Amino acid sequence: MADVILTIDQGTTSSRTLVVSADGALLHSAQDEFPQSYPRDGWVEHDPEDIWGTVERTLQQARDWCENEGHTPRAIGITNQRETTLVWDRATGEAIYPAIVWQDRRTADACRELEAKLSTDDLHAKTGLRHDPYFSATKIAWILDYVDGARERAEAGELAFGTVDSFLIWRLTADNEGGAVHATDATNASRTNLFNIRTQGWDEDLLALFNVPHGVLPDVRDCVADYGTHNGIPIRGVAGDQQAAAIGQACFSVGDVKSTYGTGCFVLLNTGPECLPSTNRLLSTVAYRIDGQPTFALEGSIFIAGAGVQWLRDEMELIEQASETEAICAGMDSNQGVYLVPAFTGLGAPHWEPDARGAVFGLTRDTGRDALIRATVEAVVYQTFDLLSAMRADGAEVDSLRVDGGMVANSWMAQHLADVLDVPVERPQYLETTALGAAYLAMVGAGMLDSLEDAVSLRTPERSFTPDMSEKTRASLLDGWSACVRRLLA
Numbered sequence: 001m002a003d004v005i006l007t008i009d010q011g012t013t014s015s016r017t018l019v020v021s022a023d024g025a026l027l028h029s030a031q032d033e034f035p036q037s038y039p040r041d042g043w044v045e046h047d048p049e050d051i052w053g054t055v056e057r058t059l060q061q062a063r064d065w066c067e068n069e070g071h072t073p074r075a076i077g078i079t080n081q082r083e084t085t086l087v088w089d090r091a092t093g094e095a096i097y098p099a100i101v102w103q104d105r106r107t108a109d110a111c112r113e114l115e116a117k118l119s120t121d122d123l124h125a126k127t128g129l130r131h132d133p134y135f136s137a138t139k140i141a142w143i144l145d146y147v148d149g150a151r152e153r154a155e156a157g158e159l160a161f162g163t164v165d166s167f168l169i170w171r172l173t174a175d176n177e178g179g180a181v182h183a184t185d186a187t188n189a190s191r192t193n194l195f196n197i198r199t200q201g202w203d204e205d206l207l208a209l210f211n212v213p214h215g216v217l218p219d220v221r222d223c224v225a226d227y228g229t230h231n232g233i234p235i236r237g238v239a240g241d242q243q244a245a246a247i248g249q250a251c252f253s254v255g256d257v258k259s260t261y262g263t264g265c266f267v268l269l270n271t272g273p274e275c276l277p278s279t280n281r282l283l284s285t286v287a288y289r290i291d292g293q294p295t296f297a298l299e300g301s302i303f304i305a306g307a308g309v310q311w312l313r314d315e316m317e318l319i320e321q322a323s324e325t326e327a328i329c330a331g332m333d334s335n336q337g338v339y340l341v342p343a344f345t346g347l348g349a350p351h352w353e354p355d356a357r358g359a360v361f362g363l364t365r366d367t368g369r370d371a372l373i374r375a376t377v378e379a380v381v382y383q384t385f386d387l388l389s390a391m392r393a394d395g396a397e398v399d400s401l402r403v404d405g406g407m408v409a410n411s412w413m414a415q416h417l418a419d420v421l422d423v424p425v426e427r428p429q430y431l432e433t434t435a436l437g438a439a440y441l442a443m444v445g446a447g448m449l450d451s452l453e454d455a456v457s458l459r460t461p462e463r464s465f466t467p468d469m470s471e472k473t474r475a476s477l478l479d480g481w482s483a484c485v486r487r488l489l490a
Helices: 048-069 108-115 120-127 136-146 150-155 164-172 204-210 241-248 306-314 324-330 369-393 411-421 433-446 452-458 471-489
Strands: 002-010 014-021 026-033 071-080 086-089 159-162 183-185 219-221 233-240 257-261 265-272 283-290 293-302 339-341 359-361 401-404 425-428 461-465
Touching: 002 048, 002 164, 002 433, 014 048, 014 433, 026 048, 048 071, 048 164, 071 164, 071 241, 071 433, 086 136, 086 164, 108 136, 120 204, 136 150, 136 159, 136 204, 150 159, 159 164, 164 183, 164 233, 183 233, 233 241, 233 433, 241 257, 241 265, 241 283, 241 293, 241 433, 257 369, 257 433, 265 283, 265 369, 293 369, 306 369, 324 369, 324 411, 339 369, 339 471, 359 471, 369 411, 369 471, 401 411, 411 425, 411 461, 411 471, 433 452
Parallel strands: 002 071, 071 233, 183 219, 257 401, 401 425
Antiparallel strands: 002 014, 014 026, 086 159, 257 265, 265 293, 283 293, 339 359, 425 461
């Protein structure tokens, strides 16, 4: 019998439950995709029951596998798509409206109105964030105002808000003696625009600004904490997906930086106990909080990364599988001057333009399928360069990059990252570092690790990519990209 951790990794397009051994090996994975909903231009929603159903099924499959293999789950870790917003009935646990996804842009006008009341600089000083529909606060207010009677019910204490972690914790613990647990961790709380990252608590002035009643909010706990039990298994580790990926990449020292390429792309740089404010339109966020002590990070957020490849597959029908992109990109001598700016749901950092929409530049009569595919992959690389440039302008030293996520299985893309960024790029053995990070937290909570830093020994790099591009070529590619972004924003 071997002790293992069950990690729930609830993402934007699928849910997974992974079985992780005490030495950090991924033993088993069960995955279930669910549909995306786009009711209007700029709106993105999920059916909460799709989220719960896929988690419930994959968790049961993982438990069945453990039973068959003779493994004993010691604890559950949870990591999740951040900022996605749910409001549910405390009596029934049923959501009163679909989950509004982090990519959703419907509250852009509300954000502009709020900026007239509290400047972005003042908001950033408290939350580390910006006025943008990306974050949860305006989504909560929209649901409470849009659904008949919801605000009155919220004021009466009948409704609960949560990001996806909170919703799952509630559902997983609903049968516990004493009732469901309504809690979140500090990393997810720090993505709402309601949590003061300096005082580490919900901010009453921000609640008033965003018109969110305090009674709907979850309890904020450390990333390693008691989150109740599910069928006898304690839930002991919780972190938002990008923070979990940084933990899975063992980014525990100041200056460690990782970039995750999933649906979106997110670069996190550990700044230690210091909350470093950005003057270059990046975010300051909680990287993790252990024993009440927060560690902070600078973050750059790209909304479309793997989602662009999914667009090539599902909407454009140019490929059947994402894995096809590697050979296609490698088979071209150049990008033929074609650039895609994938602002399908606006542009994130460092531009923060919610009304921007995607565009392709440089098309000619002989532009074909392959050029568009390569431009989609390259766009993720160029956006990563923009984020690292902003971090350096904020005073960070970036001399290497740890990467993870499904996109970097594409070795051509990983090499192109190293070439364009002009830094070594390191890829781990297991690309599912988000799940590993949540597992490490749960291991600490279950006593399988003495401290989070002990997880450094569990990290297993697989390959390093070294820059091999002339400065002239690099400058030419980046000049072309910058010109296209400027034209789009103009």
